[in-house]
Amino acid sequence: MDFLDYQTFALDESNAKDCDLPEPAIRLSIKPQQSSKDLDKDFSFARLASSKLDAEGAESLQDKMQKYASLSLSSLSPKNFSNQPSPESHISQGTTSGGKPLEQFIQNGEEAIDNTDALLSKRLSRILDGHHRNTLQIDAQLRRSFKILEDNQDRLHFNSKTLVRPDFVGSLARNSLRSNLESELLKSHLLILDDIQPIVRRIKRLSEPVQNIHQMGDALLKQGEQAHDQTQTYMSKVYSLQDTLHKNRLQKQILIMLRDKLTLNQVEEDTLINSIVGLDFFEVMKKLMRLKETATYLLALPNPKAGIVLMEQTNSKIEKANKRIFNYLVDFLHELQSASKTFGERTFSSDDKPLITFQQGMLYLSNDLPIFNEFIKRVVKTRSQTVLDNFLSQFDINSAKASKPIIISAHDPVRYLGDVLAHVHSLIVDEADFMDSMFKFQNWNIQDAPTSILQENGEFLNGLSISLLNETFGPVENSIRIRLEQIIRFEDNPIINFEIYELLSLYQMMFIKYGLRPDSNLISQLANLRNTSSSKILTGLTKILDDANITQNLEKELLPAEWLVKYLAKLCEFFSKFEKSGHLEDSENLVDSNFLNEALACLVTKRLSEYHKSKFPQARKDRKEKMHLLLSEINCIDLIKTRMLPYRETIFSEGDRQLVYEKIDSHLKTSIKTLINVETKTLFEKLGLDLYSNLFNMIFPVESVQDEIDYDMYLPVLENPIMQREVIRANVHEKLNDYLPILSSDIQDNMLFHIVSPKIADQISSECLSSVSKFYTVFRQVLLRLYPQDHEDIDSILNFSEDELNTLIGLN
Amino acid sequence: MSANRAGKSLTKYKIVFLGEQGVGKTSLITRFMYDTFDDHYQATIGIDFLSKTMYLDDKTIRLQLWDTAGQERFRSLIPSYIRDSHVAIVVYDVTNKKSFEYIDKWVEDVKSERGEENVVLCIVGNKNDLSDERQVSTEEGERKAQILNAKIFIETSTKVGFNVKNLFRKIAKTLPEFQKSDSVALDDNATKNKPDVIDITTNEEQEQSSCQC
Secondary structure, three states: OOOOOHHHHOOOOOOOOOOOOOOOOOOOOOOOOOOHHHHHHHOOOOOOOOOOOOOOOOOOHHHHHHHHHHHHHHHHOHHHHOOOOOOOOOOOOOOOOOOOOHHHHHHHHHHHHHHHHHHHHHHHHHHHHHHHHHHHHHHHHHHHHHHHHHHOHHHHOOOHHHHOOOOHHHHHHHHHHHHHHHHHHHHHHHHHHHHHHHHHHHHHHHHHHHHHHHHHHHHHHHHHHHOHHHHHHHHHHHHHHHHHHHHHHHHHHHHHHHHHHHOOOHHHHHHHHHOOOOHHHHHHHHHHHHHHHHHHHHHOOOOOHHHHHHHHHHHHHHHHHHHHHHHHHHHHHHHHHHHHHHHOOEEOOOOOHHHHHHHHHHHHHOOOHHHHHHHHHHHHHHHHHHHHHHHHHOOOOOOOOOOOOHHHHHHOHHHHHHHHHHHHHHHHHHHHHHHHHHHOOOOOOOOOOOHHHHHHHHHHHHOHHHHHHHHHHHHHHHHHHHHHHHHHOOOOOHHHHHHHHHHHHHHHHHHHHOOOOOOOHHHHHHHHHHHHHHHHHHHHHHHHHHHOOOOOOOOOOOOOOHHHHHHHHHHHHHHHHHHHHOHHHOOOOOOOHHHHHHHHHHHHHHHHHHHHHHHOOOOOOOHHHHHHHHHHHHHHHHHHHHHHHHHOOOOOOOHHHHHHHHHHHHHHHHHHHHHHHHHHHHHHHHHOOHHHHHHHHHHOOHHHOOOHHHHHHHHHHHHOHHHOHHHHHHHHHHHHHHHHHHHHHHHHHHHOOOOOOHHHHHHHHHHHHHHHHHHHHHHHHHHHHHOOOOHHHHHHHOOOOHHHHHHHHOOO | OHHHHOOEEEEEEEEEEEEOOOOOHHHHHHHHHHOOOOOOOOOOOOEEEEEEEEEEOOEEEEEEEEEEOOOHHHHHHHHHHHOOOOEEEEEEEOOOHHHHHOHHHHHHHHHHHHOOOOOEEEEEEEOOOOHHHOOOOHHHHHHHHHHOOOOEEEEOEOOOOEOHHHHHHHHHHHOHHHHHHOHHHHHOHHHHHOOOOOOOOOOHHHHHHOOOO
């Protein structure tokens, strides 16, 4: 370590100025005669450490250098030189060689300034040139030393001001600093030695073995040359052993991986056998499922033995685990069931852990179909029993429930059936709720489940709640059916049967809406009962006719029979209900053409015919009775038609149903036509024109006569003896005059009095009178043509003109 | 473990909605269940069913909402549902006087099936937001409810969601399960955090402020 000799900077105390210190001392006196070499040797620059370079804020080295140079130059300026010692004297302020004070030196040096200026400038420039090259490194080192000293000022306990003092105190301080530094140095050396000591000891301890190895190495090298071949053999053995070792290591690694991948560890085995069914258990199950999947890949190998063994082992474990899951699920179910019985209904929120475990168990169990089906059977059995108990409890008259038992409404079939079906409805929605909460896997997070389960059973599991609901109601179906059927079977009223039909249709729709399958037993049973009730509607209607004993209790009235009125009233009531029910648009329409044929067409064609035959047995022989028959028939059919008229645009609006209505209408028209013919014939008889009418109609129908030309067709009748004037007079004149004035009233009062419909009566009357009028006109005109010279005679026989006749019969 | 595996106890309450066609029975249920309103009217066919679970402390109740059809042809079904119901909500339309007059008939049906005491009778005047078309005043409704001995009378608007939750809150308060545990418990925050929980704790005043009239 370098130490600065601060003694060289010592100045006289009286002349010492802090600002000038520590200025480097010029050791050599520069003389004009001296060579530039000597000047270089003795000249020194201002001290960098004490300079104000740092204080003045010099930023870069270049700035510092420039400032230093200007400082140095300024110190060499004449102005400064006035205060500087002359070159001849001791220039250096710090020199202590002469021991003279600085002021004295300056005074002595003033004379030499002029001489030395030029020389100094020259030297200074040279020194400055060389300064960078030679002294920069020393200065930097020196600066670092000062810096270190400055940093450790606190530790070394020195006062820099005291240290630079030139007097004894300064000297003492510097000595003390030196000794402090030395002792510090020693301390640090000792510390280093202490640190190194254990290492040295270790090296010493190892030095002997190392030396031995070294010696052995040397010996081996010496032997090596001798036993080269032997070494080669050993080395090859070593390499082969190394290879074997590497292979064995790899084999071990593979076997460990296989073991981890294809077998369960002890903890997992224990979990599978002994732990409670829960998350850990399902983790092991998941691994077993993976093992099974892996085993299937192994089966594809040329030697499938490993795959077969693994598959067998895995299957056996899965089988055992499935049995445990099965037992857990059954326990869960029984516990739930017994808790429900004891404490009332139970429920789970969707995030309940036991519920999630239960569902996970179901998920894993779904892989073992026989056990899974067995569990499903148990669920169905348990739930069916609960549903059945709930269902039957409503029929218990001693039930403690607040609602009145269904059995109380048994007197009202529709209400009773409504109560039963409404209760079944509430049982279905309750059960659907329960099944959704327990067996709906759609909302459950099954991301962790093995893909194989989801791929194979996902669809089935998602529909499980619906299938369970349907299966649960399978065993209950019989009890429900019995309770419905016992009412439906004994109900004959077609209106009530229709209401039952409607009720069953509606509940069938609602039950399907809430989860029952259209092909489920309960729905099928409801459909069967619905068909029964629909068929009983027609049966009920026809029974009214059967019970009426229409061929007995015959009254001689021509008005519609009472049984017909009652029947039609029932039928109309049914039709009105049917219209309102909205079943008209149904594809399987209850009131189809068959129904209408049975209920109406057969009534007209069969029942009424039988009735009239029984009522008017002599109708074929007796015209009067035939007229009565026709009158009664018209009245009955007209009544039927009138009662059916409101349903013309609904029930009879289209297709085959429209044909039924038209059939009734055509029957009525036929009857009216027949009656008109019979009545007209009677009128002609009463007028004495019957023979002539027959004769004329045989030649050409009188009704078809259009104009006067047609009369000529009847001219050949002259050949007939009855066409003699006298014969005509004898046959017609008197009767005509007697009956014609009363003809109209006779029709109204006697013949058509029993016709209920005034419209039909009017139609018959007007058509009969028209026929009479027409024939009279044709007959008179033909006679006038036959006897052109005897018009007066003809006029006396048929003494009423056409107009007069029309007026008398009321056609005008 | 055993207790958990058996789930929580559950009490079911049957609520039947009655009233003439188009008064808003289905809308009332839809607003309560899903907080929505459908402008397009669609008549109910037969009887519809919806259920909601409510949790209170350790008790769980399930409200079974039976929505009946107002159409005449389905009338015969309704008594079978009133027969075992705990609450009967008779709804009328404040803009339709006739629907208000028919309340008597509905209440008569309820009383004949359930008697006076076994059922909580509520009378609800719906479509309260249609103030311009109003035909039945609130006072008339209140008077009728008093005469018919209804436990709850309230006017609602399913369209703007006015008083609907309030109605069900009032109904809940009358149920034996809630009466025992005091209605304050309905405000329990714990219930709000559970799944499938109906929050029936709507501030009455706050809901009142949404009234359009």
